[in-house]
Amino acid sequence: MKLNIHTIVLTGMLGIMTTCFSCEKLLEVETPENQIDKDMVFTDVQTANAALAALYSGIRDQSTVSGDQLGPVLGTYTDDLQNHAVATANGIIDVYTNQLIESNSLVYTMWSYNYKQIYNANAILEGLEYAPLPQKDKNRIKSETLFLRSLMLYHLQQLFGDIPYPVTTNYQINRTISRTPSAEVLERLESDLKECVGMLADAYSHSERIYVNKKTAEMLLAKVLMDQKRYMESELLLRGIIQNTLYNWEGDLSKVFTKSGKHILWQLKPSQTDFPTIEANIYYFGNAAPTNYSLSPILYSYFSSADQRKQKWITATTIGSNIWYKADKYKLRNNNSSEYSIVFRLEEVYLLLAESLLQQNKLGEALPYLNATRTRAGLQALTSGLAQNTLLQETVNENRREFFAEMGKRFFDLKRVGMLSQLNVNKPNWKVFHQLWPVPQQELLLNSNLNPQNPGY
Template sequence: MKKIINYMNIAGMLFLTGILLSCEKMIDAEIPANQIASETVFENVQTADAALAGLYASLWNNSPISGDKAALMLSLYTDDLDFYATSSTNGMNEVYRNQLIPSNPIVYGQWASAYQIIYSCNAVIEGCEHSVLLSAQDKMRISGEALLIRSLLLFYLQQMFGDIPYPVTTNYLTNQSIAKTPSAEVLERLESDLNKVVPMLSDQYRNAERIYLNKKSAQILLAKVCMTRQKWAEAESHLKLIIQSPLYLVQNDLTKTFKKTSTNIIWQLKPFNTNDAVKEVIAYYFDFIPPYNYALSTSLMNSFSASDLRKQRWTIPVTVAGNTWYRAAKYKNLTGNTDEYSVVFRIEEAYLLLAESLTMQNKTAEALPYLNAVRQRAGLGAVASPISQQTLLNEILSENRKEFFTETGHRFFDLKRMNQLQQLTATKPNWKPEHQLWPIPERELLLNPNLKPQNNGY
């Protein structure tokens, strides 16, 4: 059995290596010689699943949802983190100070890593479509997971960059000159793709650790897309299906929220190597001064009441020479990790999204129980009815911040969806309206002029 698993891992990684190399060389005329033919990879379910496993490994290793990538950068970009360095050669200082330029290496890294995996998703989808040996059921499942991964990454790119390419093929001649799709159309296409995905996947996980995407993962992303499009009733419908599922329960013990066996988890990423710490614990840990000179922001810490259990359980003060910083401590295991994976979706998000979608339909009384379920398990009192629509929306946004700080870019997405990015002007002196989008990477514009014009303000 061990030899079979090793073979699957090797086959999957070789397949993806070939695909990623071909992405990097899209302007070349020849297909790289080390790319495994798709008909070989997709001749049986074991090697096809290995290719799919390679996609998950790439998500963990280097993608916008990796714990030390967009989550960290968007926390700096908004107001979850304060940055104490006066200069930085890796671009982080410019991210924090909202002074991005198209040549910033972090901007390019977010874009390039996402599109490399998107092209690999397309390769898996095409491999399933062309396979004559895979069963219809296996084709549907594997294609569904690959399409869901592609949709998740495109959603991140749309939120960060606005108008973006929407590649659906591995044809390098097409991809090397692809134009941008308008942002509104990207969301429309994402909703269409996700509606296709939902019936392709099962509610039941194919691994008890919830490390593979399922139907409910597709439904929560679909709800987020619908809410971005202001389709509140549709989002409500998708979210209620998640909350009503017997698979998930709000985790009332905050010390277990990020433990891999918790039933609040909808989907999580498994570390590449056994006993590895999750990327989040490494990114945010320090015990003397803030690593890379950042720590939880003063404004975030001031948003917590003293009785909020999340402040007590998920943040740790570090005092040196009379100065105190706070670090995120949602994950605990620096070494010998056996019980933590990186959580991407959890049921508490569905609760707050549902509260928001109901409030936007002026169903405030119906929304309150979902908000209060999250608040009360943090040791806070219930928000009482009657309450105005705008006051309740403010409460939901505040709750999102305290619940999801430093997680998967939440703060940026929540502020943007709720049209509240201007709040950042209180703590970010360089914030301007055009900063709702990042610049298109300079390298990409030079390679493909069809990506012009550059985003406004850059």
């Protein structure tokens, strides 16, 4: 069955509950043995928690946040990664060569995965509306669900621009839904995230930070505000995260991707005990030539010999006359007990704050936040006297060195600061209209209200 936004049904969510949740036990509750009627799902806190856990696991396995989605896909779409696939069945080669068409299967996967999770989130929100649960539990589950829906919609807005913004599971409404203008999507996300912030607590509900808290929501809200060029408001949110005693700067590069770090805002637990992260597998190619992904030589050249990230997070493999560079941030492929997939970490907060301050021409205030990751990596701190544009470019460069192969950050960073045209240098097929992806052909055929197609496709 096609995974378009108007054919996904509630039993899909319940199927996730009965298959995924039982594997990783994200919450210490029993999994329902059978599918449950929608009206009965939230008769108690235990069942509501199970539905929320299923949503988290679904987002981990099938969404843009999954380790095999944004990171490698947008890494190849930009200039951070090379792709070595020999088959084109999943559309990744056309993504790599910037030759997207509306029938590209990978574009459809990114769209449909997220709308599947958005549907599941809406089912939870509807189930909570009249559920006889304690208000504290209802607020917690609602706020986390609303955040997860917001994150899925935010990634879709970044990729596709104008998008459907479904807030119901009603088939009759969803099958004819229109696309909401991109600017309005950001406004609605701002409203939803402010509601999340109002209900979430700073304290984590799990010691391993596998569930979001208030500061996680504030970080996403800060990104939404920065996309609206509301830098003063984003500055206040980002400073609040940095100043919170829940978080500590991690000074040891070898511990950045260890799950116990206090620099982590939110991370995703592997599906089973001792399983590696998705990232540990997808970027691995051992002592052979890569068959999936490798770091581009252009990215490698951005690291000076003094940059400790070059030694600790990248592994070079020589095969004959070729040298391939492997992203080696997540290292445990067997008996993994210390690595989870990090979605948000404090280093990103620092660099977002640096960018917000630079956009307000607060150059001196921005320098400590821009220099934090540089000096930790063994680089010299940048000093005053540099122009605003120079420092903004340095922030983009530092984001690239710090977050390569993580959640597609280079694409989002370049887009936010209006520098996507820099990809012209290394990507000969790059065009201005590639800042947006095409709406999947399958969706346009099923719902004509999603027209018109994005420009250029």
